[in-house]
Ligand SMILES: Nc1nc2c(c(=O)[nH]1)N[C@H]1C(S)=C(S)[C@@H](COP(=O)(O)OP(=O)(O)OC[C@H]3O[C@@H](n4cnc5c(N)ncnc54)[C@H](O)[C@@H]3O)O[C@H]1N2
């Protein structure tokens with residue numbers, strides 16, 4: 001049996017050693033949700049040229065004819081819209097220019113249209129409104145060519161796609177999605193069982209993992225037969241990069257998962273963790289493939305997945321230890337909890353604003369097989385071994 005920290009360390013080492021993922025090149029438009037497999041750099045500056053930030057008029061400040069202490073004039077000549085490659089300004093004239101249009105050579109200022117008067121193609125303006133550089137977005141002001149834009153391992157969403165589209169990236173290299181095989185087992189799920197139960201955990205695990213962009217394949221062994229279980233594991237190992245099992249890992253007569261895996265040559269990374277719930281959680285390796293053996297109790301399976309499997313998969317996917325699953329629901333606890341010696345405890349909590357305080361509270365009924373507590377809570381609070389929680393403590397829960 002290992003501690004929570006030891007289990008995390010073993011999993012982090014395992015994630016670093018695994019080289020599960022191949023790369024593929026796909027069109028940018030299909031890349032949302034995929035994991036970038038290369039560092040990407042800007043191939044052009046942004047803006048690509050000096051650009052007008054206003055609908056108005058472009059000119060060179062030095063060409064303004066001063067008419068009195070406060071005002072000046074300049075004749076109007078050209079008309080430039082976004083998409084034009086403008087000719088240089090006629091010396092001594094201004095050009096009408098629209099927002100986003102390239103500045104013509106010779107212009108060093110743009111004035112907004114509503115700050116001017118126009119009569120017979122002669123523009124009048126207040127001198128306080130003009131200065132070299134005004135209302136111009138300079139070439140490379142946002143970033144220059146060669147700027148490091150994205151790291152390999154980034155999960156791509158609209159923020160990244162739009163950035164890459166601005167660089168005219170049409171295709172990019174991403175990791176092929178991981179396939180995770182999920183096996184539930186138990187005779188209670190047979191439709192002919194006297195006390196037939198609804199199988200929940202393949203749905204639970206499948207939804208959690210698909211949220212990460214992982215493909216999942218499910219198999220439910222609706223018997224307590226070692227033979228059926230062995231066949232399901234062998235089938236699943238063929239089709240997946242990583243295996244999850246749920247149920248059948250305790251010490252009951254029908255708990256066959258661990259003996260069957262051992263009979264297939266699997267080695268244990270660790271057997272049981274000092275946590276509550278989820279103590280029977282075990283990780284093995286079948287050949288090079290990790291096999292995560294989760295308890296059958298649905299609440300325990302959910303918590304082990306949130307705290308061990310998702311961080312593991314994210315570090316495999318992104319090739320770095322994850323901070324994205326950090327504990328970010330912060331508030332003052334309104335309850336005390338003393339975990340048993342050597343045990344890390346997990347409890348679902350709500351987060352409510354009470355006056356000036358954000359308060360973390362327990363929700364009712366949070367046994368290892370309970371599930372309503374998850375819908376009633378905002379996240380899970382981990383209470384590390386040796387650190388009893390006192391009412392009034394400032395603490396951080398992990399949001400769902
Ligand atoms: N003598 C002992 N008994 C138990 C111990 C122990 O240390 N000594 N540990 C307890 C703990 S803690 C847990 S957790 C469970 C884990 O047992 P299993 O992983 O073998 O789970 P099962 O016995 O197969 O099922 C337990 C419970 O969960 C339901 N279940 C199972 N799979 C699913 C599923 N896919 N969907 C919905 N519900 C599922 C199953 O019907 C049982 O009710 O062992 C304790 N016992």
Ligand code: MOO
Nearest residue numbers: 277278279300368
């Ligand atoms: O630890 Mo079990 O996972 O409590 O029911």
